[in-house]
Amino acid sequence: MRLLFFFILLFGQCTLCLESSAHESQPGTLEIRERADQRYELTWRAPIYYGGPHPARLELPELWRDTIVPEEKLLPDSQVFRRVVALDGKGVDGSIIRFPGLEKTITTVFVRLIRLDGTSTTEVVRPTLPSVRLRGERPANVAAFEYTGLGFYHILQGIDHLLFVLGLLLIVKGRMMLVKTITAFTVAHSITLGIATLGYASVPLAPLNAAIALSILFLGPEIVRSWRGQSSLTIRYPWMVAFLFGLLHGFGFASGLTTTGMPQAEIPLALLFFNVGVEFGQLAFVFTALALVPSFTILEVHWPRPVTALPGYVVGSLGAYWTIQRTVILLGVV
Amino acid sequence: MKRSFSPYWLLLPVVSMVAVILHPVRAAAHLVTTGMGPVYDGIGHLLLTPEDLIIALALALYGGLLGTTHGRHALFLVPAAWFVGGLFGMQTAPLPDFPVAALSFLLLGLLIAADLRLPLSAFTITAVAVSLTHGFLNGIALKSGPAGLGLIGITAALFILVTLVSALVVSLRPPWSRIAVRVMGGWVAAVGVLMIGWFVRGNMA
Numbered sequence: 164m165r166l167l168f169f170f171i172l173l174f175g176q177c178t179l180c181l182e183s184s185a186h187e188s189q190p191g192t193l194e195i196r197e198r199a200d201q202r203y204e205l206t207w208r209a210p211i212y213y214g215g216p217h218p219a220r221l222e223l224p225e226l227w228r229d230t231i232v233p234e235e236k237l238l239p240d241s242q243v244f245r246r247v248v249a250l251d252g253k254g255v256d257g258s259i260i261r262f263p264g265l266e267k268t269i270t271t272v273f274v275r276l277i278r279l280d281g282t283s284t285t286e287v288v289r290p291t292l293p294s295v296r297l298r299g300e301r302p303a304n305v306a307a308f309e310y311t312g313l314g315f316y317h318i319l320q321g322i323d324h325l326l327f328v329l330g331l332l333l334i335v336k337g338r339m340m341l342v343k344t345i346t347a348f349t350v351a352h353s354i355t356l357g358i359a360t361l362g363y364a365s366v367p368l369a370p371l372n373a374a375i376a377l378s379i380l381f382l383g384p385e386i387v388r389s390w391r392g393q394s395s396l397t398i399r400y401p402w403m404v405a406f407l408f409g410l411l412h413g414f415g416f417a418s419g420l421t422t423t424g425m426p427q428a429e430i431p432l433a434l435l436f437f438n439v440g441v442e443f444g445q446l447a448f449v450f451t452a453l454a455l456v457p458s459f460t461i462l463e464v465h466w467p468r469p470v471t472a473l474p475g476y477v478v479g480s481l482g483a484y485w486t487i488q489r490t491v492i493l494l495g496v497v
Numbered sequence: 498m499k500r501s502f503s504p505y506w507l508l509l510p511v512v513s514m515v516a517v518i519l520h521p522v523r524a525a526a527h528l529v530t531t532g533m534g535p536v537y538d539g540i541g542h543l544l545l546t547p548e549d550l551i552i553a554l555a556l557a558l559y560g561g562l563l564g565t566t567h568g569r570h571a572l573f574l575v576p577a578a579w580f581v582g583g584l585f586g587m588q589t590a591p592l593p594d595f596p597v598a599a600l601s602f603l604l605l606g607l608l609i610a611a612d613l614r615l616p617l618s619a620f621t622i623t624a625v626a627v628s629l630t631h632g633f634l635n636g637i638a639l640k641s642g643p644a645g646l647g648l649i650g651i652t653a654a655l656f657i658l659v660t661l662v663s664a665l666v667v668s669l670r671p672p673w674s675r676i677a678v679r680v681m682g683g684w685v686a687a688v689g690v691l692m693i694g695w696f697v698r699g700n701m702a
Contacts, residue, residue: 319537451657458664462569 191219191241191272193260195297197279201252202230207244210270216242218264219272219293226253258297265293287313306429307436310420314440317416318448323375323485324412325448330382330478332452334389334401345449347402351409352416353438359417360434366414369493375415376485378408383479390475416441539650542635543658548598549651552631555605555685556624557659558678561666562612567620568663574621576655578628579635583648586636596696597634601627602689609682612675 194206209217227248234245250258255276262272265288272288274295286295318324331348335341358364381404385397397404420437459466543549553575560571605627608615615623632651639647666678 451661454661455657458660461565461664461668462572462660463565464569464572 191217191262191270193221193272193274194277195255195275196277197255198247199279201250203227203248203250203255205244205246205248207246208241209244210241211239212268212270217270218267219262219270220264222261222263223248224258224260226251227258255297259294260297261294262288263293266290303432306432310433310436311440311443313420314416314437314442315444316440317420317437318441318444321415323372323379324415325445326478326481327375327379327382327408327412328445328448329452329474330379330386331401331405332449333386333474333478334382334398336389336398340401343402344405345445347406348409348412349442349445351406352413352441355410355413356416356420356438356441357413357434359414360420360430368418369489371411371414371418373486373489373493374411376482376489378411378482380479380482380486381408383475383482386475386478387472390472535644535646536650536653539639539647539652540654541650542639542647543651543654549631549635551685551688552598552601552605552627553655553658554662555602555609555682556627557662558666558681559605559609560620560624560659561663561669562609562675562678563615563620565667566617567615568667570617570621571624571663572656572660574624575628575659576652578625579632579655580648580652582629582632582634583636583639583651584645585629586633586638587640587644587648589633589637591637594696596693597630599689599692599696601631602685602692604689606682606684606686606689610679610686611682612679 191210192206192208194204196204196206198204205221205223207221209219209221212218221244223246227250229246230249231247236243236245260274265272268290270290272295274286274288274297275283276285276297277283284298286298288295328345328348331344332341335344355364359366382397385395385404388395389398416437420433543553556571556575557568560568560575604623607613608623632648635651636648639651669675669678
């Protein structure tokens with residue numbers, strides 16, 4: 164397992180890089196609020212991108228005409244455009260809104276449609292497909308596919324979640340224990356993901372993020388102990404630790420789902436398939452990481468001994484860094 | 498974590514990668530934006546650009562075909578040379594159109610198909626030269642996008658890809674499996690010939 168060190172090094176590098184560029188990947192938002200029949204107020208918030216105006220423009224369907232002069236406001240972190248449009252007899256559902264220029268960026272845009280009756284839906288627009296079709300009802304298979312993708316992307320973007328899983332992989336000994344540990348983590352995060360999404364419980368984001376970072380920090384010394392041949396409760400029962408911390412990580416996953424503002428009717432479907440997506444992403448990561456170990460063995464790669472100790476230190480160091488960083492944010496020091 | 502394993506388990510991530518690659522998305526010849534940040538853009542760039550992906554796979558296949566030592570060299574040399582090439586590429590203006598990928602396809606495809614037993618030094622020179630060239634072209638493309646972070650993503654993806662594929666090929670025991678790898682090399686060479694043909698025809702038109 165220690166032969167994963169290089170993977171971790173790259174992973175750590177990537178993480179720090181992602182950290183450093185985090186402010187450039189602020190999402191944009193478009194809020195479409197129904198004010199009266201066939202009349203909508205649009206608020207398009209484009210984040211400042213590398214110190215300048217965002218390259219993406221808002222392109223509305225041809226039939227949408229402005230009823231007031233569009234307004235524009237410059238904030239420290241974004242440009243806000245406000246428009247009020249009339250739709251001339253055609254419903255909003257099925258209309259396509261484009262964001263030309265988004266494909267050149269790393270920005271995700273959340274498009275939120277709020278109707279007169281208070282119901283709302285949110286669509287996610289990514290640079291890979293910089294347009295969105297506003298929807299009313301949609302087929303279950305389309306929604307399922309979208310939520311699966313959302314879950315898959317969410318776990319792959321959640322470097323902290325992946326690092327925790329990697330930490331577990333480095334501690335676990337034996338195939339059966341590995342299955343038990345991964346299953347425990349899955350069951351635990353599924354429980355809290357469900358509880359949070361259904362609205363039975365919620366955890367404020369700042370302390371939650373700090374606690375997730377702490378879970379990674381916790382694994383660092385355990386990996387080193389395992390590497391030295393020592394034993395501890397975590398090393399003997401990694402599935403238990405995976406379950407306990409998995410409960411925390413589930414709340415973290417829930418934030419990725421609840422921000423989509425899914426319609427009430429889609430919640431069970433969203434919950435199921437978002438979780439399926441998370442599982443796919445997690446398994447892809449686990450299988451890739453596990454496959455590297457026999458690959459190194461087959462290719463007779465012999466890492467220097469000091470290097471084999473790196474995984475624990477990298478996981479622990481990153482865990483410590485995030486814990487301090489997120490605690491500082493939590494306490495409002497910066 | 499010591500445990501016995503069947504090398505065929507390595508097929509799982511490789512097949513998964515192929516499935517992901519074959520998943521119908523927009524073909525991307527130049528920059529790829531995943532919306533997941535510059536590192537992922539780099540990974541996406543490699544996985545969704547056939548001119549780079551097939552070359553990386555071909556280098557890994559050939560290294561594995563030549564044995565453990567060559568495969569091990571490939572796993573370190575290919576990502577490192579690609580990265581260095583990328584750094585140079587990011588300092589350079591775009592170059593005139595030249596069928597570099599096609600020539601790489603043809604060269605590596607023929608080497609694999611012929612199962613030519615190159616000595617380690619010759620293999621090293623070939624792998625480094627091809628990786629430097631493709632890394633250089635990637636660097637030019639990445640300059641206007643994810644830049645250095647994208648290059649790190651590409652390097653990480655290459656390391657994993659080359660490790661898995663080289664190890665898989667080294668672990669192949671049945672004679673027919675080596676023939677299957679050589680057949681793949683034939684396909685790569687054929688694609689190279691087609692690409693050269695298109696390039697020549699395009700220039701003559």
